[in-house]
């Protein structure tokens with residue numbers, strides 16, 4: 001299976017590590033620090049209307065909630081009330097910062 005067609009099998013909030021762990025359908029495991037995820041929020045409010053996605057420096061906040069949107073994305077709710085970020089599975093997989101994913105891109 002192509003990595004970009006993978007879907008999350010299990011999504012777990014890890015409050016101690018302040019990170020989100022996703023186990024993918026192709027067996028891959030990703031871990032995202034909350035600050036990292038928050039900074040890559042794809043919503044128009046964070047990203048503006050530019051075509052290029054950029055990392056934004058948001059005040060530190062906790063990941064409060066995770067909701068599945070359709071069968072293609074997760075909606076993340078933050079402790080500062082921000083809840084408009086719809087993270088598509090593909091976007092999430094692209095954000096995986098593990099060494100394996102980086103060596104695939106290289």
Ligand SMILES: [Zn+2]
Nearest residue numbers: 041043046085
């Ligand atoms: Zn946002």
Ligand SMILES: [Zn+2]
Nearest residue numbers: 096097098101
């Ligand atoms: Zn990875």
